[in-house]
Amino acid sequence: MVTDGATARIPSPDIQRMVTWVRANLFSTWYNAVITIVLVYGLISALVGLAGWVAQAQGWPAAFTNMKLILAWTYPNDQIWRPQLAVLFVAALLGLSAGVWRGVVQLVAIGAALTAGILAVPAIGLPEFAGMVGLPSWLALATSVALLLLGIPIGRRAGGWLRWVLIIAWITAYPIVILIVRGGIGLPVVETKLWGGLMLTLLLAISGIVLSFPIGVALALGRRSRLPIIRIFCIAYIELIRGVPLVTVLYMGSLLLPLFLPGGESVDQFIRAMVAVTLFSAAYLAENVRGGLQALPAGQTEAARALGLNVVQTTFLITLPQALRAIVPLLVGQSIGLFKDTSLVVIVGLIDLLGAAQNVVGQPDWLGTPGGVWRETFLVIAALYWVFSFTMSRVSKRIEDSFAKSRH
Amino acid sequence: MASGIPRISSSSIPFYRDTRIIAVLVQIVFAIAVMAGCWVLYQNMIAGLARANLLPTFDFLNVPASFPIAESVIPYDPSMSYWQAFVVGLLNTARVALIGIVLATILGIILGIFRLSSNWLLSNVAMAYVEIIRNVPLLLQLIFWFYLTKMFPRVQESIAIGDAIFLHNRGVTLAWPEPTASFASWLWWLVGALLVAVAIYTVRQIQFRRRDRPGVAIPYAILGWMVIAGVGYVLTTVITGTAPAVLVFPELQRFNFIGGATVTASFAALVVGLVIYTAVYIGEIVRSGILAVSKGQREAARALGLTQGQTLRLVIFPQALRIMIPPMTSQYLNLTKNSSLAVAIAYPDLFYIANTINNQTGQAVPVIVMLMVSYLSASLFTSLLMNWYNRRIQLVER
Numbered sequence: 001m002v003t004d005g006a007t008a009r010i011p012s013p014d015i016q017r018m019v020t021w022v023r024a025n026l027f028s029t030w031y032n033a034v035i036t037i038v039l040v041y042g043l044i045s046a047l048v049g050l051a052g053w054v055a056q057a058q059g060w061p062a063a064f065t066n067m068k069l070i071l072a073w074t075y076p077n078d079q080i081w082r083p084q085l086a087v088l089f090v091a092a093l094l095g096l097s098a099g100v101w102r103g104v105v106q107l108v109a110i111g112a113a114l115t116a117g118i119l120a121v122p123a124i125g126l127p128e129f130a131g132m133v134g135l136p137s138w139l140a141l142a143t144s145v146a147l148l149l150l151g152i153p154i155g156r157r158a159g160g161w162l163r164w165v166l167i168i169a170w171i172t173a174y175p176i177v178i179l180i181v182r183g184g185i186g187l188p189v190v191e192t193k194l195w196g197g198l199m200l201t202l203l204l205a206i207s208g209i210v211l212s213f214p215i216g217v218a219l220a221l222g223r224r225s226r227l228p229i230i231r232i233f234c235i236a237y238i239e240l241i242r243g244v245p246l247v248t249v250l251y252m253g254s255l256l257l258p259l260f261l262p263g264g265e266s267v268d269q270f271i272r273a274m275v276a277v278t279l280f281s282a283a284y285l286a287e288n289v290r291g292g293l294q295a296l297p298a299g300q301t302e303a304a305r306a307l308g309l310n311v312v313q314t315t316f317l318i319t320l321p322q323a324l325r326a327i328v329p330l331l332v333g334q335s336i337g338l339f340k341d342t343s344l345v346v347i348v349g350l351i352d353l354l355g356a357a358q359n360v361v362g363q364p365d366w367l368g369t370p371g372g373v374w375r376e377t378f379l380v381i382a383a384l385y386w387v388f389s390f391t392m393s394r395v396s397k398r399i400e401d402s403f404a405k406s407r408h
Numbered sequence: 409m410a411s412g413i414p415r416i417s418s419s420s421i422p423f424y425r426d427t428r429i430i431a432v433l434v435q436i437v438f439a440i441a442v443m444a445g446c447w448v449l450y451q452n453m454i455a456g457l458a459r460a461n462l463l464p465t466f467d468f469l470n471v472p473a474s475f476p477i478a479e480s481v482i483p484y485d486p487s488m489s490y491w492q493a494f495v496v497g498l499l500n501t502a503r504v505a506l507i508g509i510v511l512a513t514i515l516g517i518i519l520g521i522f523r524l525s526s527n528w529l530l531s532n533v534a535m536a537y538v539e540i541i542r543n544v545p546l547l548l549q550l551i552f553w554f555y556l557t558k559m560f561p562r563v564q565e566s567i568a569i570g571d572a573i574f575l576h577n578r579g580v581t582l583a584w585p586e587p588t589a590s591f592a593s594w595l596w597w598l599v600g601a602l603l604v605a606v607a608i609y610t611v612r613q614i615q616f617r618r619r620d621r622p623g624v625a626i627p628y629a630i631l632g633w634m635v636i637a638g639v640g641y642v643l644t645t646v647i648t649g650t651a652p653a654v655l656v657f658p659e660l661q662r663f664n665f666i667g668g669a670t671v672t673a674s675f676a677a678l679v680v681g682l683v684i685y686t687a688v689y690i691g692e693i694v695r696s697g698i699l700a701v702s703k704g705q706r707e708a709a710r711a712l713g714l715t716q717g718q719t720l721r722l723v724i725f726p727q728a729l730r731i732m733i734p735p736m737t738s739q740y741l742n743l744t745k746n747s748s749l750a751v752a753i754a755y756p757d758l759f760y761i762a763n764t765i766n767n768q769t770g771q772a773v774p775v776i777v778m779l780m781v782s783y784l785s786a787s788l789f790t791s792l793l794m795n796w797y798n799r800r801i802q803l804v805e806r
Contacts, residue, residue: 035529043533229435230434247751251763255772259456340544340546343545343548347749385543386540
């Protein structure tokens, strides 16, 4: 059909290339042709069906009128500026660090900017929350995108002093964020039982990763230690935690943690979940770090020892920094996993993103909607989860690729 | 210390700078700290529980559980003990895990092959599936499927998928094979087929060893078993005039289905959710396993004159399998552990039952211990099994 003697019109090179591509990739054999036709038919009918459902579904208002609950649960409306400030603070830090350190940090910053940018678009349509003190959601997101992207050139131009300011800021970032969100020292305290929704999901995931980091590194070093008692303890801990589901660890946290403290004081639900998530995440992090340490050539340790560095110096100046750098993609992957896994706190009674959505679905206002509003609401929060995890998984892939390139 | 090294007199190094002594001291301090920490926590716990009059004991296990369980593989009623209720939960978890693992493996292999397809559309549709499922929490997916089952109509108005699957508000009814009168004679064929399969396996193993080449004997054994069982099925049908086992299609009577097997909506939602989610990871393992076999292997095999099928069967697959087994094991364990999310959709698995027992008895500590021991022994057992299999098929480097 492409060239049929002199009578056929000679197709332009573009069309010719397209035809070749279609032939090679869609119709290379008879069964590929059958597969292509069946798939095209299936995809078109599925998409038409989905579009029709999206257009006629009546449950969309459920998610959008309750967006406050989904994003921040019962956090007081007149204090909404505080979580926003925490986000902007981290965005500014990340943007500046991206400029200073470039490389991996810059990839993470761009990923975060992308996430916030994607979320800002639908946020334009959100109604104002009653009595809210703070930026409209879309503006808060757009500002964080601006901070992330503007920080890069600023950080690039700034002198070496910024590096030290940033290092100190990062070390104190976690307590500062918690201070802003929870209050104290002048700010009115917002009890953790008012926290929830996406805010709680993010805080739990971040707490889990940040707090489990020192424990995980210590466990990994302990597992590789020559001292048998320490090694056995670390192996036992890691294997015990990795052998049971997160639900049981959360369950232990919520039942046993209050028992372990003297006087049977009641422990905040959020703290119980946070401790459980941290202890759980530490075991997995330890295995990742151990993988990074094992992958290092033995020559590194030997060279460091030959130069006269002692064990502690060798570990903290030579092996650990290299191992941690090598496992950055794994750590991003683990963070995504933890972000998704925090949805399990619903089972121990916390209201995270998923819990808030379930609550919205159960509101009596929607009883009259035929078929209920669960599909629409769950799709909205699935999209929220998806945007976060997908962009971060792309970031992890990019980091991996950049490592692979630099190695050759 | 080797005798060649000149001995340093013990007086020349003070003990606090001798690394051997420091190592021992550090460990002793560490052990004491850990034990002291545990002891303090334990004392606090016992004191707290004593105040609540709930000192941990396993005595409650023999008390009647007096709560109903919606589904069970063994006979159970509320007059039975907590211990038996716990076993019901254990078996329910095992049932979901086994069925889930089999189905997720099948779907995962299909997905992995689709992603490697030369058809651009097919590989991209498979990729879209992977990216959508992987980035949404499993619990959300399970709850989604569970809500979906709540939309199913009454039994009389079941949604039929072909003649074999019926969806209704009591669960899912499937066509199911049932033995007939001549099943007993076919059973002999099945036993014989098993013996032949074992024989084939042994012979192939010996052949592999003699020819000094790695190989996977199990597919041959399974193939042999299937051929003999199939021949037996046909012969039994011809000789006795009735097929030994037939697929019974469910038939809707006035109030219920006759024939077929019915599973609860929770179970169906759990299996569907776990399989769809885990298959993504298994598919990626299959894909990367096949891609990891270097291109030179395929080219060399083709150059030696092996056909496409032979290349796949004799060169690519055995090597890919070796790469795939360790991550596959951890996915199987993940699926088993993830089945604990059943508690959110009311399937009475191990965690759900343990939670109920704790709510009724208040014996948190023994219940948690039993729960942890169950999951840990399942993980350890699977790891041991897969490590053993893994060792068998790993290349022995010479």
